[in-house]
Amino acid sequence: MLYLHSMGHFHPDNIISNKFLEDLDIGTSSEWIMERVGIENRRTVLPLDYIKQTKNTDPREAFAVRRYKNAQMGAAAARLALQRAGISAEDIGLLVGGSSTPDNVAPAEAAAIAAELGIEVPNFDLNSACSTFGMHINVLSRMQPETLPPYILLVVSETLTKTVDYSDRNHAVLFGDASAAAVVSATIPAPAGFWNCGFDSRPSAWSKVGVDWAWRFDQDGNAVQGFAIRKTSESLQLLQDSFKNDCRGIKFIGHQANLTMLKTVCERRAIAESNHWYNVDQYGNTGCCGAPAVLSMHWDQVKPGDDIAIVVVGAGLTWTHTMLRVGGEQ
Secondary structure, three states: OEEEEEEEEEOOOEEEEHHHHHHOOOOOOHHHHHHHOOOOEEEEOOOHHHHHHHOOOOHHHHHHHOOOOHHHHHHHHHHHHHHHHOOOHHHOOEEEEEOOOOOOOOOOHHHHHHHHHOOOOOEEEOOEOEOHHHHHHHHHHOOOHHHOOOOEEEEEEEEHHHHOOOOOHHHHOOEOEEEEEEEEEOOOOOOEEEEEEEEEEOHHHHHHEEEOOOOOEEEOHHHHHHHHHHHHHHHHHHHHHHOOOOOOOEEEEEOOOOHHHHHHHHHHHOOOHHHEOOOHHHHOEOHHHHHHHHHHHOHHHOOOOOEEEEEEEEOOOEEEEEEEEEOOOO
16 A cells, blocks of 8 residues: 555646637637536646737747746645645655656656755656556555655646647647646555555557647547546446445546546446546646646545545556545555
């Protein structure tokens, strides 16, 4: 088991509303967007005037005008997580980063985040696209506890709006920017811990979705959504079956791709609306930051007796699952 001591999150200030997208005159409307993906608002590191004037047709310009770097956002999420954990940055013994949209090819973005926090600490990136946070949990939970430092900081940051062509209504409506962080430990107990961690992938479909060499996002939308619904439903069922005899209600956090996809999963697996935690309707698809940011935003609602099923899918194609148990053991 891997103990979870705290979560943190950060979203930039600029809001891409459905009205903003309507005004871009790209053949979309709020009704069209809500019907298909259920997203009302998104956050971006880009100036809104820049999007209006250029529609981000050249992603290289996005790097030059962005208001926040990934490391700045990651550090902001990390500071909240550290505050909630009641520790300082100097207590961290390892920092693991990850992003689908890093600001640099090299070095690891974790190094930039550590520098932003003012700490000299071992660090590396582990990336599996939108399933990155789940992969962090999976990998660390399989390591020998005695080989790990007491406190580990996990930080994921996404600036997906850098990759979006805002003249393409299919992609323009989906994405937002965010960061999320977690303080975990393999040896220092906490009220919450990750159980039943698992992951898998389908490399034969790696080209179905991704960000290419030109920093442009593209996907086979129908194929990817169908895959996401199937694998999320199957993984959620696995967790439900594993814990069905414990008489503890299960809450669900999925990959924040779009609300329509998530509601389909909830219908298939009989998850009540009150037990479905999400933020995609107001923050968009924030890649690997979506699920951990949802958990962070609900942190004050997490209570003993909760079982929180976290299932995430991503490019690769990859998927991960884990059960966060609060105040109880398997």
